[in-house]
Amino acid sequence: MPTALTTPTLFPILTRDALLAFQFSSWYPRFSSLSIKSTIIRPLSQEFREYLDSDGVFVPEGAEDVSVAFTEALVDPQDNEEDEGESRRQFAFPDIDAKIREMVSQYGAVFPKLNFSSPRDAAWILPASSPLKCTSPADVYLLLKSSDYVQHDISPEYVFDGCEDQSSGLDGYDLELVLRKWYPVDRSRELRCFVRQEVLLGISQRDPNYYDFWNESETQSKVLEAVKTYWESNIKGKWEKTGGNYTFDFLLTRDLSKGHIIDFNPYAPRTDPVLFTYEELHDRLLAHANGPQDPELRVVDSPGHPAAIRNAPAHQHNMVPLEAFTMSSGRNVEEFADLLREEIQKTMDEN
Numbered sequence: 386m387p388t389a390l391t392t393p394t395l396f397p398i399l400t401r402d403a404l405l406a407f408q409f410s411s412w413y414p415r416f417s418s419l420s421i422k423s424t425i426i427r428p429l430s431q432e433f434r435e436y437l438d439s440d441g442v443f444v445p446e447g448a449e450d451v452s453v454a455f456t457e458a459l460v461d462p463q464d465n466e467e468d469e470g471e472s473r474r475q476f477a478f479p480d481i482d483a484k485i486r487e488m489v490s491q492y493g494a495v496f497p498k499l500n501f502s503s504p505r506d507a508a509w510i511l512p513a514s515s516p517l518k519c520t521s522p523a524d525v526y527l528l529l530k531s532s533d534y535v536q537h538d539i540s541p542e543y544v545f546d547g548c549e550d551q552s553s554g555l556d557g558y559d560l561e562l563v564l565r566k567w568y569p570v571d572r573s574r575e576l577r578c579f580v581r582q583e584v585l586l587g588i589s590q591r592d593p594n595y596y597d598f599w600n601e602s603e604t605q606s607k608v609l610e611a612v613k614t615y616w617e618s619n620i621k622g623k624w625e626k627t628g629g630n631y632t633f634d635f636l637l638t639r640d641l642s643k644g645h646i647i648d649f650n651p652y653a654p655r656t657d658p659v660l661f662t663y664e665e666l667h668d669r670l671l672a673h674a675n676g677p678q679d680p681e682l683r684v685v686d687s688p689g690h691p692a693a694i695r696n697a698p699a700h701q702h703n704m705v706p707l708e709a710f711t712m713s714s715g716r717n718v719e720e721f722a723d724l725l726r727e728e729i730q731k732t733m734d735e736n
């Protein structure tokens with residue numbers, strides 16, 4: 386008997402299995418030739434999880450060879466012991482240190498992330514010219530420890546948030562550390578693309594800043610065509626586990642004719658719809674039912690676009706590190722971050 390056609394809901398149902406399909410280790414083997422070279426360390430031990438979960442920003446023993454950019458921001462373990470009046474639990478991960486060193490020597494530098502998230506909220510720790518570029522185990526550990534986003538990947542409340550069945554805690558979930566080859570990514574060429582029921586609905590500029598080139602109609606048609614063609618030949622039909630519901634992040638080549646996959650994320654509220662709202666994407670899906678439509682490309686179309694304005698403080702934030710490091714001497718990361726926030730606030734007040 387044919388099933389009755391029902392109007393799709395705003396979001397597809399997210400099962401635990403569907404969510405796990407977006408872990409790096411689940412999708413990368415299938416798409417590795419289309420994405421950035423990466424190595425996965427998995428499963429990480431319970432001790433590593435406890436290290437990430439522990440208070441304070443510090444590196445495990447044996448991983449102290451910190452790159453210059455971090456030196457000033459490091460917590461002195463002695464200071465902290467005195468402050469807290471008790472000794473901190475010691476951790477050591479020699480095998481992980483060795484793997485990080487091996488990948489740094491193979492790739493030149495690494496970009497770290499866990500199953501789903503990168504520590505991009507901690508990018509301010511490193512010079513803005515090379516965000517999240519790690520050249521030592523200590524760089525990797527300090528970024529992971531300084532990031533709230535990474536904490537989401539170890540939190541039982543967050544990992545399966547929004548899934549149909551949240552009763553089984555973190556069962557069936559193994560923590561992983563991903564080391565990707567670091568590239569000087571040009572953020573202006575990054576896109577986030579939204580696919581629902583295997584229909585490419587929308588393509589959004591990912592960086593919220595205004596760029597002239599995005600507002601040329603020739604560029605827009607070229608990019609629309611390039612993304613559609615790429616998606617149809619390389620991605621479409623390969624997400625059956627999620628019912629064809631997903632988003633993909635795409636980095637265009639310099640000539641805007643092709644690109645590389647950066648990441649996949651669930652088509653779910655936890656994934657930032659960037660310049661769309663999920664309601665707008667849903668309307669496009671409903672319209673598609675009346676006849677195929679081309680995806681819509683959205684870009685920041687003026688310097689006064691709300692996305693560009695919203696981004697301004699964060700952007701200023703990203704520009705401070707080098708001067709800020711000179712004033713960080715003798716402070717731990719939290720004190721340093723507080724100081725930095727005060728400086729940013731002052732700059733914003735002055736402007």
Ligand SMILES: Nc1ncnc2c1ncn2[C@@H]1O[C@H](COP(=O)(O)OP(=O)(O)OP(=O)(O)O)[C@@H](O)[C@H]1O
Pocket residue numbers: 421496498501502503504505516517534565566567568569570572575634647648650
């Ligand atoms: N290998 C890399 N080298 C340098 N920069 C990178 C690399 N991979 C990603 N980036 C930059 O970091 C940003 C975040 O990367 P990614 O999407 O993997 O992290 P995420 O935490 O999953 O982000 P989101 O939650 O928005 O999906 C990218 O938009 C890109 O600018």
